[in-house]
Amino acid sequence: xxxxxxxxxxxxxxxxxxxxxxxxxxxxxxxxxxxxxxxxxxxxxxxxxxxxxxxxxxxxxxxxxxxxxxxxxxxxxxxxxxxxxxxxxxxxxxxxxxxxxxxxxxxxxxxxxxxxxxxxxxxxxxxxxxxxxxxxxxxxxxxxxxxxxxxxxxxxxxxxxxxxxxxxxxxxxxxxxxxxxxxxxxxxxxxxxxxxxxxxxxxxxxxxxxxxxxxxxxxxxxxxxxxxxxxxxxxxxxxxxxxxxxxxxxxxxxxxxxxxxxxxxxxxxxxxxxxxxxxxxxxxxxxxxxxxxxxxxxxxxxxxxxxxxxxxxxxxxxxxxxxxxxxxxxxxxxxxxxxxxxxxxxxxxxxxxxxxxxxxxxxxxxxxxxxxxxxxxxxxxxxxxxxxxxxxxxxxxxxxxxxx
Amino acid sequence: xxxxxxxxxxxxxxxxxxxxxxxxxxxxxxxxxxxxxxxxxxxxxxxxxxxxxxxxxxxxxxxxxxxxxxxxxxxxxxxxxxxxxxxxxxxxxxxxxxxxxxxxxxxxxxxxxxxxxxxxxxxxxxxxxxxxxxxxxxxxxxxxxxxxxxxxxxxxxxxxxxxxxxxxxxxxxxxxxxxxxxxxxxxxxxxxxxxxxxxxxxxxxxxxxxxxxxxxxxxxxxxxxxxxxxxxxxxxxxxxxxxxxxxxxxxxxxxxxxxxxxxxxxxxxxxxxxxxxxxxxxxxxxxxxxxxxx
Numbered sequence: 001x002x003x004x005x006x007x008x009x010x011x012x013x014x015x016x017x018x019x020x021x022x023x024x025x026x027x028x029x030x031x032x033x034x035x036x037x038x039x040x041x042x043x044x045x046x047x048x049x050x051x052x053x054x055x056x057x058x059x060x061x062x063x064x065x066x067x068x069x070x071x072x073x074x075x076x077x078x079x080x081x082x083x084x085x086x087x088x089x090x091x092x093x094x095x096x097x098x099x100x101x102x103x104x105x106x107x108x109x110x111x112x113x114x115x116x117x118x119x120x121x122x123x124x125x126x127x128x129x130x131x132x133x134x135x136x137x138x139x140x141x142x143x144x145x146x147x148x149x150x151x152x153x154x155x156x157x158x159x160x161x162x163x164x165x166x167x168x169x170x171x172x173x174x175x176x177x178x179x180x181x182x183x184x185x186x187x188x189x190x191x192x193x194x195x196x197x198x199x200x201x202x203x204x205x206x207x208x209x210x211x212x213x214x215x216x217x218x219x220x221x222x223x224x225x226x227x228x229x230x231x232x233x234x235x236x237x238x239x240x241x242x243x244x245x246x247x248x249x250x251x252x253x254x255x256x257x258x259x260x261x262x263x264x265x266x267x268x269x270x271x272x273x274x275x276x277x278x279x280x281x282x283x284x285x286x287x288x289x290x291x292x293x294x295x296x297x298x299x300x301x302x303x304x305x306x307x308x309x310x311x312x313x314x315x316x317x318x319x320x321x322x323x324x325x326x327x328x329x330x331x332x333x334x335x336x337x338x339x340x341x342x343x344x345x346x347x348x349x350x351x352x353x354x355x356x357x358x359x360x361x362x363x364x365x366x367x368x369x370x371x372x373x374x375x376x377x378x379x380x381x382x383x384x385x386x387x388x389x390x391x392x393x394x395x396x397x398x399x400x401x402x403x404x
Numbered sequence: 405x406x407x408x409x410x411x412x413x414x415x416x417x418x419x420x421x422x423x424x425x426x427x428x429x430x431x432x433x434x435x436x437x438x439x440x441x442x443x444x445x446x447x448x449x450x451x452x453x454x455x456x457x458x459x460x461x462x463x464x465x466x467x468x469x470x471x472x473x474x475x476x477x478x479x480x481x482x483x484x485x486x487x488x489x490x491x492x493x494x495x496x497x498x499x500x501x502x503x504x505x506x507x508x509x510x511x512x513x514x515x516x517x518x519x520x521x522x523x524x525x526x527x528x529x530x531x532x533x534x535x536x537x538x539x540x541x542x543x544x545x546x547x548x549x550x551x552x553x554x555x556x557x558x559x560x561x562x563x564x565x566x567x568x569x570x571x572x573x574x575x576x577x578x579x580x581x582x583x584x585x586x587x588x589x590x591x592x593x594x595x596x597x598x599x600x601x602x603x604x605x606x607x608x609x610x611x612x613x614x615x616x617x618x619x620x621x622x623x624x625x626x627x628x629x630x631x632x633x634x635x636x637x638x639x640x641x642x643x644x645x646x647x648x649x650x651x652x653x654x655x656x657x658x659x660x661x662x663x664x665x666x667x668x669x670x671x672x673x674x675x676x677x678x679x680x681x682x683x684x685x686x687x688x689x690x691x692x693x694x695x696x697x698x
Contacts, residue, residue, distance in 0.1 A: 040519075040522060040527075040628075041527060041628060042527055042528075042628065043527070044522065044526060044527035044528075045526040045527050045528040046528070048527070175671075175672050201667075201671050202671050202672050203667075203671060203674070204671075204672065204674060204675040206628075206632060207674075207675070208623055208629065208632060208633070209421075209425050209622075209623075211421045211424070211553075212418055212421050212422070212664050212667035212668065212674075213667060213671065215414070215417050215418060215421060215547065216414070216668065218548075219411070219414050231527075231528070232527065232528065232529065232624065232626065232628070235528060235529065235624055236623060236624060239531070239622075239623075239624065240622070243534075243541075243550045243552070243553075243622070244541070244548055244550060245541055245548050245550075249548070261526075261528050262528060264528065265528035265529050265530070265531065265624060266531060267531045270531065300524070300526060302526065
């Protein structure tokens with residue numbers, strides 16, 4: 001199934017974008033973009049096919065093909081397995097002449113692709129993965145971490161909750177690189193602000209039934225149950241927490257990473273009142289609304305998540321750097337991307353730090369009540385904007401060897 | 405009072421939760437065991453059919469406003485009918501061949517069904533409203549038991565017991581069992597064996613769909629909901645003894661409890677513990693706990 005779908009999507013996209021003449025300066029005369037994502041499991045809606053759509057839109061909007069460059073796109077399903085993702089990445093770089101890999105939700109897979117990209121001197125633009133290690137101890141001169149990370153989520157959502165009295169926590173964590181990083185970063189924020197962590201439980205990725213874990217959280221009597229998970233794991237835990245009367249019993253849930261598609265899946269009656277940190281919301285300005293409208297027409301009516309927006313923005317900036325440099329050599333392009341200021345319709349003006357961290361503001365949003373929403377996808381009201389210089393981990397604290 | 409550092413009261417709660425999850429395992433493995441016992445086919449489409457049951461309930465509610473109770477009847481009928489079609493048009497051609505062919509066919513079908521649903525409905529799933537009667541919970545003192553979960557246990561025990569009764573204790577059941585032993589002889593007595601096999605497959609599939617409808621209000625109705633379940637349920641059937649009805653039921657509930665306890669004592673292993681048990685059981689008793697050595 002996956003191979004078939006992958007081939008079909010790949011062929012369709014390649015056919016759609018491979019018009020234009022070859023440019024001698026880029027390798028093999030073509031800029032080849034590989035979208036590596038979860039195409040069949042719990043992160044499919046928040047990234048998946050939508051990330052392919054976003055990358056394609058970025059290529060179209062850049063107009064680079066009208067200026068003589070040839071762009072091709074391939075996509076694949078990493079099935080949330082680091083070994084599968086690594087094999088695809090290696091094959092793409094070695095055999096298929098892919099120049100840049102984008103998206104890669106699932107931090108476990110992203111960390112593996114991060115290493116392969118560095119070894120092969122290509123470029124890696126992360127949008128879907130969250131682990132702040134990608135710009136910390138695992139930072140690489142070939143990787144840019146675009147959209148968000150666990151430190152940002154921890155400080156945005158975690159910080160806001162501790163400051164409003166949620167000072168005792170119990171973590172329900174997805175048991176892999178991402179969940180562990182999110183738990184670690186949030187715990188640090190809780191402790192720094194004088195809170196306490198009463199317990200934690202690590203659930204395997206893609207768990208269906210969270211009731212056992214939720215019961216443990218209930219027994220801990222913590223004021224806040226921090227959900228250090230994502231996608232289907234988050235929606236199932238929120239839904240089942242409502243069933244077991246956790247919120248009615250006086251405990252509150254902190255969804256540390258909740259995407260727009262998760263809210264849509266839960267429905268506002270269950271999701272209302274959740275506080276979430278995002279770096280993009282479609283209903284921000286005319287440009288983001290226009291983008292969302294175009295995007296949803298191409299992706300089964302799904303409105304773009306911040307991951308989709310990040311893919312669009314990252315590919316846009318990548319193509320600018322390739323044009324400025326007249327080369328698609330991975331290491332050089334990433335260095336150029338860090339040098340050039342970023343500017344696109346979705347994230348506005350921004351910069352990229354030496355450790356590979358893309359810098360932009362973050363938004364602390366609250367999920368609307370059903371009565372406040374005008375219809376599907378009208379879900380957030382912005383409570384606070386966290387300025388760009390405070391949204392992400394200070395450069396010196398990450399332990400990235402590139403920072404001197 | 406505490407056991408291994410866990411208060412007894414909390415442990416009761418966890419046991420109950422395990423039993424509820426076991427109820428789903430039991431219902432799913434029951435269908436799988438019935439199908440394997442009578443058709444000798446390992447039905448890997450079972451997880452997809454469970455998912456289709458849940459989707460069917462969701463369609464009925466969202467598109468036509470048909471509520472939960474009717475869905476309990478209609479969804480298994482509809483999905484069971486698709487099972488009958490699959491058996492008539494495809495599976496029935498494979499009975500003379502090796503088991504592997506049936507496995508490959510049903511596995512392929514499962515991937516197709518799942519792929520089609522993912523393509524149209526995405527992965528995050530659709531919410532299914534809890535029926536009004538079940539909103540709320542019982543306070544048991546040691547835990548807060550949602551009414552709906554209590555219903556799941558009751559309904560599952562009822563379904564499992566009646567299926568066991570029909571197959572092991574009625575005349576119809578004796579025909580079915582005889583037909584697996586010696587179809588030619590049973591046919592000679594004037595019983596339409598192929599039709600019986602078709603209906604048995606339809607019934608097994610309907611059981612999966614019923615479990616799907618019951619799961620809809622608890623989990624998100626998503627195309628992947630059956631994918632993880634089927635592997636565990638398959639292990640349940642193997643541990644219980646391939647084709648053993650009682651084995652499937654008892655092991656289903658039992659493994660639910662074991663898995664639940666693992667979630668307390670060593671959560672990281674909760675999705676592997678079933679397979680560890682499977683390995684141990686197969687080493688000690690290759691035919692499974694309730695299976696007969698041939």
